[in-house]
Amino acid sequence: MEQTNNVEVKRTGGKAPRASASxxxxxxxxxxxKALKSFLAYSSGAHQDIDENNYTLRQRARMLYMAAPIATSAIxxxxxxxIGCGLKLQARPNTELLGLSPEAAKDWQRRTEAEFDLWAKRKKSCDATGVNDFYGIQQLALMSWLLSGDVFCIMKQVPATAATPYSLRLHLIExxxxxxxxSPGATFSNMTEGIAKNGNKIYDGVEVDKNGAIVAYYICNNYPNELKMAVSEWTRVEAYGSLTGQPNIIQIMESERPEQYRGVSYLAQVIEPLLQIRRYTESELTAALIESFFTAFVMTENPEENPYNEAGQPQIDHSDDEYEMGPGQINYMKPGESITFGTPSRPNSGFDAFIRALCEQCGAALEIPADLLLKSFNSSYSASRAALLEAxxxxKMRREWFVSDFCKPIYEIWLSEAVARGRIQAPGFFNDPLIREAWLGSEWVGPSQGQLDPTKEIEAEIKAVEHGFSTHEQSTIKLNGGQWESNVAQLAHENKILKEAAGSDAAQAKED
Structure with missing residues (x-):
């Protein structure tokens, strides 16, 4: 230690001195x-801290999703x-910039949305594997993003047919x-950093140039450590097409650090407590099950004689050194053997409170209140509403990220093809990027928040519309995810039918 300007300075093993009382x-x-002396924390760059641990995080997150109910609930x-049943397209071109009348804009929106549904609602039309429609792909992409940290979607092209007029196909890559x-000939690779043939750096399959911009991704034909003899081969996929400038592959991830190129599992920060919750729950379940068993142990000189053969249960393990417990189980012991049971004092009465306390901590990290994580709403209306609003x-934030990373890029690629094939008219689409962007305006509507007290919340929306704080359309989407204009048209049709029916009844009554 030394003193510098009356401040105690601590030497740090060859590094610059640092003030230890400031x-x-x-x-x-x-x-x-004392509390911090043993708190030895070390951090490096995003690549070392994230990429080199991602394999372990993914495997543990997936196992918890498959075996721990709280983890399953979080995802x-x-x-x-x-996502719900899928984020639905609402085309919203910039009518002012494009010079469209309200009627022309509405016609264009209807046509575009109908064409998009023609592609999106059929598995064969949009999924390269033919398993999901566009809305099922959304669900799968979101879950894979949360579990694995990121997910990739390759844009593939197949010949168009009369039944499937669009060539765009989506292929999700885990x-x-x-x-x-x-190395050549390897069955898998456990490297996370490498050098491309052009000298660019590769961070866990993501190639970046000298400026740090992503230029390509490397996709392996195998999974790591997959039990197959095929030699692993990597395909380099450029991030953007050289002619169109459109993405060849898109990545969905949440960044938490600068210069981070791979995502981190949504469950990463709560893996340990979720595992312990699972273990504790299994222990309590096993203990309760054992306590419910009625098991008899018989000491006899002749085990062949069974005075309880009607009550006894068949033994699964016939080893002489194995004894089993179960409902009505009879075990025959050797002379001189005895059974002693431990009597641990388990805090069974505090199980619910303890589990909920852990779920509250996990929920805080996952941004899901414990009420919603456990699907148990026992609080007051105000508390439950506050929890739902926070969740x-x-x-909404993740929906915006997902729309920006997935829905909008795919919509741009699809609309470009639709305009190029002449199925949708969009003058100036390929001539001016500003006009192109005006045609690409869109909103993606998903499930609404739902209501704890529909009467109160509908009244609040009515007042918001009356005072201009919201529009009819915005309030309709918020309340039930519907479309206000479609509702108005349907109501007009229904009212017409009711009016005709009422007129018919009045005429019939007059005749009678």
Whole structure:
């Protein structure tokens, strides 16, 4: 230690000295406080901290999703609220910039949405694997993004036919297959960093240029450590087409650090508590099950004689050294053997409170309140509504990210093909990027927030519309995800039928 200007300075093994009694050095960065002396935390760049740990994080997150109910709830709750049955297109061209009348704009919107549905609603038309329609692909993409940290979608082209007039096909690629190429002839690669033939760096399958911009992705034909003899081969897919400038492949991920090129599993920060919740739950379940068993142990000189043969249960394991417990189970012990049961004092009465406390902590990290994570709403209306409002902030944010990363890029590629094939008229689409952007305006409508007290919430929306805080369309989407104009047209049709029916009844009554 040395003194510099009356401030104690600590030498750090060849590194520059740092004040040990100033600012954070006497707080969270202190090396002297007992509580912090053993808190040795080290961090490196995003590549080392994230990419080199992603394989383990993905496997653990997937296992928890398959085996831990709370983890399953976290993923599916996001799926149901962010995507639901699918985010539906509402074409919204910039009518002012394009000089379209309201009537012409409405006609163009209807035509475009109908054409998009022609492509999106058929598995054969939009999915390269033929498994899902566009809305099923959305669900799968979101769940894969959350579990694996990111997911990729390749744009493929197949010949158009009379029944399927569009050539665009989507092929989802799971995070594991995007990896840094290994040595020739290898069955897999565990490298995360490499150098491309052109000298660019590769970070876990993502090639970046000297400026740090993504230029290509490397897709392996195998999964890591997959049990197959095929030699792994990597295909380099450029991020954008050289002629069109449109994406050849899109990546959906949430960035948490600068210069980060691969995503982190949504469950990463809660893997340990979720695992412990699962273990604790299984232990309590096993203990309760064992306590419910009625098992008898018989000591006899002749095990062949069974005075309880009607009550006994058949043994699964016939080893002489194995004894089983079960409802009505009879075990025959050897002379001199005895059974002793431990009597641990388990806090069974506090199980619910303890699990909920852990779920509240996990829910805080996942931005899902415990009520919603557990699907248990036992609080007051105000508390439950506050919890839902907080959760919906996160759901809406992820929906915006998903729309920006997935829906809008795909819509742009699809609309470009539709205009090029002449199925949709969009003058100036390929001539001016500003006009192109005006035609590409869109909104993507998903599931609404739902209502705890429909009467109160509908009254609030009515007042918001009356005072100009909201529009009829915005309030309709918020309340039930519907379309206001379609509702008005349908109501007009229904009212006409009711009026005709009422007139017929009045005429019949007059005749009678």
């Amino acid at each position: 600012g954070y050095s006497d707080a969270g960065a202190s090396w002297n406080k 599916k709750t996001n799926r149901t609220n962010v 995070a594991d297959r995007v990896s840094t190429p290994g 919906w902030k996160a759901f």
